[in-house]
Amino acid sequence: MFHAGDIAFDTVTGDNVQVLEKIEVWGYISYKVFNPATGRVYKAIEEQLNMQGNLIQYDENYLRYVAMLSKIKNETAGGFLSSLSSGIIPLPHQLHVLNRAMKTNNIRYILADEVGLGKTIEAGMIIKELKARGLVQRVLVVCPTGLVTQWASEMQEKFHEKFNVILPSDYDTIRRLTDNDDVYGQYDQVISPMDSIKPIEKHAGWTYERVEKYNEERIYSIINSGWDLIIIDEAHRVAGSSGEVARHKLGLLLSQASPYLLLLSATPHNGKTEPFLRLVRLLDEEAFPNAKSIVKEQVAPYLIRTEKREAIDNNGNKLFKNRITNLVNLNWDERHTLQRELYEMVSSYVSKSYNKALRNKKKNMCLIFLLIIMQRMVTSSTTAVKQSLERRLNVLLTQSTHIGFLTEEDLDDLDIEDGVEEALEAISLNMNEEIEELQEIIAVAKQAEFQHPDIKVEKLIDILDGILSEDNGQKIIIFTEFVATQQYLLKLLVGKGYLVSFLNGSMAINERNEALKEFRNKSNVFISTDAGGEGLNLQFSNIIINYDLPWNPMKIEQRCGRADRIGQQRDVHIYNFIVGDTVENRVREVLEEKLDLILREMGVDKYSDVLDSEVAEYDFTEVYMSSIGKPKRVENNLYPIESEMKQQLENSKKYKDIIKEEKDLTKLVGKGSDFDVDAALRMMCAYYECWQGRDLHLIERIGINDEEIVKHLRTNILQDKISPLPSVRIKNFPNESGYFMLWELSISDDESGKRILPIFVNEDYVLRPMAGKRLMDVFLDANSVLTVGTVPNIREENYQKLEKLSMDFAYEAFVELKEKQTKLNQESYNKYMYALKLRMDAAEHIGIENIRRSRVEKLQIEKASIEADYKKGSQVYPDFRLMILMRLEA
Structure with missing residues (x-):
């Protein structure tokens, strides 16, 4: 026989329920009950309610499950309102x-x-x-x-x-x-x-x-x-x-x-x-x-803004690993005579045409862009430059040239992959002469392909083999500016038995996703173009090979940033390939020398390499192009821009000060929770499955909004006063004998208005304020050793003593929770009303009448809803429920 307020166990639903009302008609007895786990009120016959209390089989897994569930509920209920929404720490x-x-x-x-x-x-x-x-x-x-x-x-x-x-x-x-x-x-x-x-x-x-x-x-x-x-x-x-x-x-x-x-x-x-x-x-x-x-x-x-050097982890340690840059300087020998000749011929072709094109720069922007591409391609790979030269020749032979629409502004924004087609169709300055020159260059390019693999290939293979011999699970990223070079390397490396994935800017989103998935799960080598690599998160790799070097150092910095990110666990190693006996290498050397001198003069930290240049945003294309074919004039070509570089550095110092934000991030260490939500959820589920006697299965990905997790988080565990109590003994822990309890304090239906409090009272009914938290930590520690049994339940008057002591202890938490809810409710309402006004103003400026009218109507409905929520949020509905009571043995 139950009475209103009693806790009973419903053998049909398998939940503890609270009796609200006893109904007796013509000798039939039933009860109106409330299930806190579902929020449902329903009728139950006397036979389905267990008079002996719940049927829970207390064991270590159950106790740890309840403790972990309580910890997760507390963690996700505090802080910002959105803290419930994700496992992001x-x-x-x-x-x-x-x-x-x-x-x-x-x-x-x-x-x-x-x-x-x-x-x-x-x-x-x-x-x-x-x-x-x-x-x-x-x-x-x-x-x-x-x-x-x-x-x-x-x-x-x-x-x-x-x-x-x-x-x-x-x-x-x-x-x-x-x-x-x-x-x-x-x-x-x-x-x-x-x-x-x-x-x-x-x-x-x-x-x-x-x-x-x-x-x-x-x-x-x-x-x-x-x-x-x-x-x-x-x-x-x-x-x-x-x-x-x-x-x-x-x-x-x-x-x-x-x-x-x-x-x-x-x-x-x-x-x-x-x-x-x-x-x-x-x-x-x-x-x-x-x-x-x-x-x-x-x-x-x-x-x-935060700079990398400021960033720290949640323990206050430096967030980023070291970056180690290696310059791989290669030199042609007798095996590469035709590659060298090809480089010289292309450079001569580019230099002559470029100087002529500059005389009418506005009209010839497409041709200028084409020549820049050709020069950069010739140091990328023989295959890349040969293919482009052949396509250019075909355009000229079929007279498919036309006036392009590229402007100088477009050139600043253009990725190397974007404008190739339009550039190939640029108007020729002298079609017959260009056709003849291209035919000669292409003939050499074809011979060079067969003479010997590109000069950089042999070194690339050595580096790959060296890295993979030490760790065959290593992930290596190779960057190139050109799709043709990418395809050349792909064919070459696959032919040598490497597992290779690739990505470029022309690939659809689904192809991009598959390539990234393949690299993460299967491939050792990932070949990407700059356009393809934009936005990639590749911190599971710490090796980057720049097979060719863009002339704008910021492009190289962006490449390195793909791996040098949050979550990178190792030092990042970067290999920069460059061919020694080229104008490009000479420009780089002189540029570094001059920058090093300028930086010393201006008292800036020592310039180590072009990747870390203070003028990384400066594009040196003009310097490279004006030096092609005239390597002895590199220093002269750099003189006119030295003053500009100095001014750029001065500007750099000024703008860095403008956008620098003064702050002390160490003050925020520990302010955000270091609680690993995902790990806790997996552990909670594991305890639950073991308690239920089911086989433990591996949970690879879990989220706080997953359907099964939500069911757990909505579970309200209640202690009845009939069933035997769990009895717990903790190995090597100096505790008193007494009673450990978890109480749920709530002031609203919202999860943020609830807290679960661990409380310990010794067997003499003396409250130990600090002991509850210490014992909770023991139950959460998977390494603690627990022995769990059962003992008879305590008398009603003892329950009343424990409740009185616990409510006195919990009052301070109740006041804090109430004040926080009141403050957040008011702030939320104020900000919403402000935002609503802005949204209403924005809606009034919508040009299409029916869309504007519909938008305003929706906002009015939202306003009424938030005002109702505000009124509800201003009310406090305190409740204090005993979740679990256990006897703790000394």
Whole structure:
């Protein structure tokens, strides 16, 4: 026979339930019961409720399961509102970003951490917090095409946030399937490639009307889609080299389309004030009226930045490993006579044509770009330059040349893979002469291919064999600028038995994903072009081979950043290949000498190699091209830019000071939890499975929002007063005899309003305030040795004593929890209402009437909902339930 308030065990559901009411009619007895695990109230007949208490078989696994479950609930209930949402444990610099971002209502920032510090994770943390506070619903991420997959996978895997990727090829399909022109309005969270939505001014064969229609469909439909938060990754690209560049127009439109804006860039300032001014004006046009406003005090409120040398882990230790750079200097010998002759012939062809093309630079930009490509290819591989020369010859023979549309600004932004086709079709300065010269060069190139493998191949094989002989599981990344070189190396290495994967900028997203998966799980060698390698996270490899060296040192730095990232466990070894007897090597040598001298004169740290140059953003293409064919003039060619280099270094020091953020990350060590959520979840599941008598299976990937995990976290364990109590003895632990309890204190239905308190009272009913936590740590320690049995339950009056002592102990926690909820509820409401006003203002500026009206109506519904939630959140519903009571033996 049960009474209201009693805890009973329902043999049908297998849960402890609380009796709410006894119902007796015509001799039939039933009970209305409440199941706290499901929140369900239902009727149960007397026979299904166990009068002897629950049927739990107490053992060590059960006790450890309950302890771990309680620990996880406590950890995920504290801190930021979004802490429930993922298993991410932020590093100090990432916690700093979240703290800074959420300090004000005006969330418009540049996240400017250096490469490899996890800006995507920081943005994800901000998304989760804004969503948890009800400030955003619709989120748009705009990024380079190569980063689309990374964004989608990291948001899903680390934050359990589903983002829909909309590619240009998807646009018409979505419109047809949804029968709606508002393509982007169909999804609340979207990732879109930057270059697929930027406005165009002209297109070959298109009328003005068609260009306008394209822009209206692709750009303005996304702009007018009512975003709450817009994130632009690699945002320095939308700064543009001038205010008229298409990417900058896109950035300007996006910046006006959302109240909240995050611009992500490791290099927001390249030493030139104008692009940086355009970038910060996207955040706040009024705050930055002109270049004079680009000062540290004005920029600081809008920019959050950590440098690699500042970054520390959650133990306060240096976050990054060492980087060891090796210059692999190669020299031609008698085996490479034709390769050397090929280099000299190509250099002569390039030098003559380049000097002529410069006389009408504006008209000949396509040809200039082609010549730059040819010169860079000839030191990359014989195959690469031969193929391009053959394609160029075919264009000339078929008279397929045409005036290109490349501008000098385009040349600054162009990846080496992007403009090759257009460059190959550049107008010739003297077609007959060029055809004759190309035929001679191609003939030598064909002979060179058969004379001996490229000069760099033999050394490459030696390095690969040496590395893999020490560790055959090693992962090695090879970078090249050219697809043709990539294919040459792929065929060569596969033929020699290496397991090789490859990636380049022309590959579709699904192909890219497969290549990365293959490298991680199977291949030893990964060959990537620069365009293909953009945005890669390859910290599971620590070997990078730069098979050819870009002329812009920043490109090399970006390559190294693929492996030199958070999570890298080893020192990063870099091998830079260069052919000794070339103009390129001579330029590099003289450049390093001059930079070393300049840096010493200016009191800057010693210049070690070109990769760490303070002028890494300076592109030395002009120096290289003007030195081709005239190696003795390299120093003369560098003289005119020495003063510019000095000025660049001065600018570098100034802008680094402008974007440098003063902070002490050591103060944040330990502020974020060091609790390993994933490991705890796996351990909890393992204890549960063992307690249930099932075979333990390996859990490779687990998340706090997984369906099975959610069931555990929603489980409310209650102690009945009938069943035998677990009896526990701890080996080699100096405890008193008494009672260990876990009590659940709650002030609301929300998980953040709950805490589980470990409490110990000795057998004389004296509370030991510190002992509860110490004992909890023992149960959580998998290495502790427990002996578990059972003893008879205690009398009701003893339960009342334990409850009184426990409630007195828990009162302080109740007050703290209540005050925190009140504060967070008010802050959340204030920020939501502020954001709602901004969103309403933004909605009023939507150009399409029906979309504007619909958007305003939705926001009004949201307003009513948040006001109701605020009212509910202001109420406190305290409850104090005993989860488990065990007898602790001395």
